[in-house]
Amino acid sequence: MTWQPEIDELAYRKQLASALGGAEKVARHKAAGKLTVRERIATCADPESFHEIGALTGTGQYDAQGKLIGLTPANLVIGRARISGRPVVLVGDDFTVRGGANDGSIGDKLIYAEKMARDLRLPMVRLVDGTGGGGSVRNIETKGHTLIPTMKVWQHVVENMSLVPVVSLALGSVAGMGAARVAASHYSVMVKDSSQLFNAGPPVVARAGQHIEKNDLGGSHIHTRNGVVDDEAASEADALERVRRFLSYLPSNVFELPPRGEINDDTNRRDEWLLSAIPRNSRSVYKIRPIVETLVDNGSFMEMGRYWGKGLVTGLARIDGWPVAVVASDPYHYGGGWDGPTAEKFTRFVDLAEVFHLPVLNLVDIAGFQIGLEAEKAGIMRYGVRALAAVYQTTTPWCSLILRRAYGVAAAGHQHMGRYNFRYAWPSGNWGSLPIEGGLDVAYKAEIEGADDPVQKRAEIEQRVRSLTSPFRSAEAFVIEDIIDPRDTRRLLCEFANLAAPLREPGIRKFGIRP
Template identity: 60%
Template sequence: MSWVKEVEELKRRQELAKQMGGEEKIARHVNAGKLTVRDRIDKMLDPDSFEEVGSVTGKAEYDADGNLLDLQPANLITGRGRVNGKRVVVAGDDFTVRGGANDAGIREKLIHVEDMANSLQLPLIRLVDGTGGGGSVKTIETEGRTYVPAVSGWEVMVDNLAKVPVVALALGSTAGLGAARVAASHYSVMVKETSQMFVAGPPVVARTGETLTKNELGGSDIHTRNGAVDDEAKTEEEAFERARRFLSYLPSSVYDLPPRTECTDDPNRRDESLIEAIPRDPRKVYKMRKIIESVVDEGSFFEIGKRWGRSIITGFVRLDGWPVAIIASDPYHYGGAWTADASQKVTRFVDLVQTFHLPVVHLVDIPGFLVGRQAEDQATIRHGVRAMTAIFQATVPWCAMIVRKTYGVAGAAHMNSGRFNLRYAWPSGDWGSLPIAGGLEAAYKADLAASDDPKKKLEEIEERLNRLRSPFRSAERFLIDEIIDPRDTRKILCDFAEMAAPLRKTGVSSFGIRP
């Protein structure tokens, strides 16, 4: 006696589940410019690597004799697969089944997939498209009751942030718990025009008096500029590629180290243009991203959060094949001054690299915290101090390269000066408690008041002080470790990456990343 009949029944149920929400709803979904959840999983993972878990989960309908009539599949598809050859866990929402609402799902399945990533110590990829919470208002009638809000399994989601890489792609309209699952990640992406994220959607918001379209309320233009989501993609395929690149720089869990890749870019390569990259006029801007590209392995710069906190650049690079985190100033935005948003960006990024043991290179040009009424309204000092504290809490190897300004409290956050770090400066280095242009009038107020020609006196004092500002004066007193030829930057940074590699420690950080 065999079990062929039961296996055939299993196949039948699996085929029913693969019909998702049915032809009509699938067509509507595809016509909206979106891929089905199964197509998304196929495109996200390495070919033929998906192993589904819970393939026949759903709500079944039986006749009086107990024979299966139909199966409404759960709208969360889960399983394991591979990305770049490495095992991952994946969870994909199926919007064609009840719009991704939890009343078509099985709550245990959502908890199980989080547990799977946590217990197997594997990266988790969430393909989010729906609410994924307590269901719609209609649930009250279908269930005959309501419930006290709770998010079962949230403690596992929090623990995952401290242990495994979590990527969340918002691929449609996400609200409630769906939006929270996007935000509770290390890296998130939205697709322009076709994905949105909100606490509650337009119909609920309309009851408060605001009538907005989905994109007006929570489109990618909003959330990639306020920091709720890291990046924007033009297509779903681009979002998948960004997720793959992000994961390529990280270990599978905190119990591993980020992998080195083969490098064909000479670590001793010199870029002659660096000798004139920084203008002599301190008021002139320059392109920091061009400098980054010139000193890291060719094509390895992966920027994260480009659209928000824009006076700070964050991302991953490779140096002689070693994965390294990079922080850099962008003088095109507030001259590189740390704003409230930029400070929050630094805090979150430092928490991320501390969690996954990535050494840090910091290309520094910080004139200080942003000043003015707007800065005070935004509690810049509070957010700035949090960023500085994150840097001082970090224990990963750190190399600061001062390319121009380092002023004030924000400038002091270019590294943790209380522990050993590598620190270099270009000849263009310029530092102090306050820029002369901003502090001279206050410091020499009495001298200027007593002068018959305050303007001329001011010029004399400024010229006298400028002669003392040379970085060589600081180097004489060992206030800067070493001044270097900018063209040697790549070689020095590659040496740093190699020295840092054996110093990286596995395990759970003393503090976990906060979304």
């Protein structure tokens, strides 16, 4: 006698589970241009690397003799896999079973997966396509009672944010706790036109009197512009590839250091066009992304959050193979001034760098926080102070490159002044507590108003003051440590990356309360 009958039943149950919600629902799902959960996992993970856990979970149907005749599988697939050879935890919602609405047993699988990522210290990858919460209204009739909303998984979600990289993709209509799981990530992506995210979907919103289509309510064009989600992908395949690329810059957990990548660029590369990258006219704008892409290793810059907080460009890159976090002012938006979303974007990105031990490269051209009535009403100073606190709570190595302007309280946070940091300026740099244009009329008010020709007097004073604003004057007083030829920047950044690498320290970072 052997256990072959049970082995046969095991295979039969797995076969039933692999059918997902059935041929009709799978066909409808694929007709909408979407991959099934198992196809997504196969695309995301290295070939043959996925080890499923809880494959038999579901609701069985039995005949009068107790023989299994059918199985509705759980609509959450979890397991371990490898991405680019690195072990990860993969979690995928199955929309073909109950539209991805989770019940209690699925909640247990969610908790199990988050614990697995935490205790094995593995990156967490969530492929979200449903509510991921307490299920639908239909559960009331099934259970015979209602439930007080709870989030038993949330303790583990929060813990993992401080321990392992967390990536979430919204791959369908994601609502409630499913939406929260997407937002509670270090990196999140939506698929253009085929995924939506909302607190409550159109049917619930309609009951409140607002009739709106799902993509108009929560499409990627909304949430990649307000910062709820980081990026927008053109397709599911594009979104899944972004997972692989994002993880390549990070360690598997905070107890490790970001791995050095391939060295594929010349450390001494000098690009002549950098001499004219910054216009001599301080009112002219310029494109910051080409500058970033030139200074880092060729093809290594991965921008994050392109469509929100537009006063800054943020992303991951490599310098001489070493992963770094890049922050760069974008003068094309708000004239280089920071609004609330820009300050929030900066704070979140600096926190990512600190948690995962990424040295920071900060390309500075800051006109200050935004001014005016609307900026004051929006509470810009609160956002700004949080951003300053983020800088002064960092311990990761930091290099600031002042490209042009550095004015006001916003510029005061271009690096942590209480510890040693690398800092360079290009000859185009100029700085101060506030721009001359804005402060002249206040500082010299009496002299200007008392002159026979106030306009001429103001022009004379401005010329006199401007003669003292050369960065070379600041260098004489050691206000700026080093003014460099822009063409030498890459060589110096490679030195920074190599000196910073042995200074990175693994472990959990602890933050104080941000104001």
